[in-house]
Amino acid sequence: MSNLQMIEAAATRLDGHARRTPLLASPFLDDIAGRRVLVKPECLQHTGSFKFRGGWSALSALDDATRARGVIAFSSGNHAQGVALAAKRHGAPAVIIMPADAPRMKIDNTRALGAEVVLYDRAREDRDAIGDRLAAERGLTLIKPFDEPQVIAGQGTVGLEIARQAADAGVDAADVLVCCGGGGLTSGIALALEGHAPGLRARTVEPQEFDDVARSLRSGGIERNTRTSDSLCDAIVTPQPGQITFPIMKRLCGPGLVVSEEQAQHAMALAFARLKIVLEPGGAVALAAALFHPDAIEGDTVIAVATGGNVDAQIFCDALARFPA
């Protein structure tokens, strides 16, 4: 249901609309990691995260009449903004269901991108039920954040770019670390690498206490998180891996990596000082694993996908203060 051909087709639809992000590096990061570190800064993507790719892929795959009725999405913030901008640029209405405790900036930005925002209580309400009801009432098409083939295909274009950029950099074997929530980005990248760079292997990275994917990869079956809120890494906290994404990750990914929130903050500070990019905590966990878990990684080079940069100034500056350069 998700495959390389869908990713390649999504890449064609995204051409000229999504940004091709570069690969960044710093000798200072190489010294810390003990190997060459290449960083794919998807924080520089439109709306500040890779999610624009999946949003654009899904919107552009709809037929005109369906798209004109509009789309609906639920998201803690990054998927919201990605779908909102993709819908705006397609001239389609968008309704976004967001948790009331999402970062204020993400809620504000989603509204400013032209979407109608519906807030819900993460602890007491079922976002799926709300989404289903609104979709039925208004004839909207639901764009799920990860367990949706066209979204996976869009995120997989990151993997196509990494395959080409790694080859250009002379890298034919490496672990590719991906900040992982529901697994849409990781599974898309894994499929793209399988087809275009078989020496590169996708690996998930999650924050401690929200390591459902690492545990699922270990047990072989889908495991759940016991809680899904109060993480500094809010962008990548989901209840469990997806029904579509997990089998792909199980087949293609190495063991999952887990980092502490403190390590994510340290990676944010180093990305500020050494790469001059802004990462949110959830967008920094892959870089944290690359820097601080060298023994869990194979090869002379590691590639870390820095997935997003939508962070409030206070949280960002707390990380810089905690880990001075």
Place this chain on the structure above:
Amino acid sequence: MSNLQMIEAAATRLDGHARRTPLLASPFLDDIAGRRVLVKPECLQHTGSFKFRGGWSALSALDDATRARGVIAFSSGNHAQGVALAAKRHGAPAVIIMPADAPRMKIDNTRALGAEVVLYDRAREDRDAIGDRLAAERGLTLIKPFDEPQVIAGQGTVGLEIARQAADAGVDAADVLVCCGGGGLTSGIALALEGHAPGLRARTVEPQEFDDVARSLRSGGIERNTRTSDSLCDAIVTPQPGQITFPIMKRLCGPGLVVSEEQAQHAMALAFARLKIVLEPGGAVALAAALFHPDAIEGDTVIAVATGGNVDAQIFCDALARFPA
């Protein structure tokens, strides 16, 4: 003495060594400016500023025997790091003369990049005299920060990239705003645009009270700053435009723009929130002019070169606190 052919030759020598930075944009910035804003983030260049280009260009233009004896440079920080890394990658020794009051991070980084750092007192000592003496004693080649043809040629490769990227974005007429110290980057870009994108016009941007280039462009002769320290925009404060760079700027650039330090800080905060990049105050003045001086700019699109991101966390977070998103 500086011309398009030298810039094109420098581009060939830089290929595969300098990073081709993308063009970034955000609908939120367009709304503020009242026109389309494209940002060239040279903060993402190796060592965090465009200066690596000039350093690499100069080092790679030396004959092997001269290069092996080593190079010397004086700099408030960004040129220092650019030359240090370029020298290290060429296997050549580098001596860098830096003001004792330069940001600590820049001094530390220059040393960490393998250079020997010599500190001097900006108010009481003559850096040129120190440089001449050390160069003579050790047979080092002096690489001036801006008034040096091969350095101008290296910086001019930014202009070649802008010409190509603007064409790809459908832009054939625009002001290209450049954070300007001695004019090496601006004059290089101006020459590149003259040859490859004649509808694009380079314009200088400086901080208030350090507007020697704007005054020189107005009077037609080289004007000096009355002071050259205590600016938040330390990276782009020089006593006066160069003997080589000024005639080029006088021939090709529009009137110079001037922004307040407060506007530079505001641009830093907006680059954090909307582009997810880290800018130092001096690297943000061009974006500040694009956003806050709309009446001084012509055309539907403006291109701002964000020249560097080497900033201490405290100065960065002060700007974010002063201008919350």
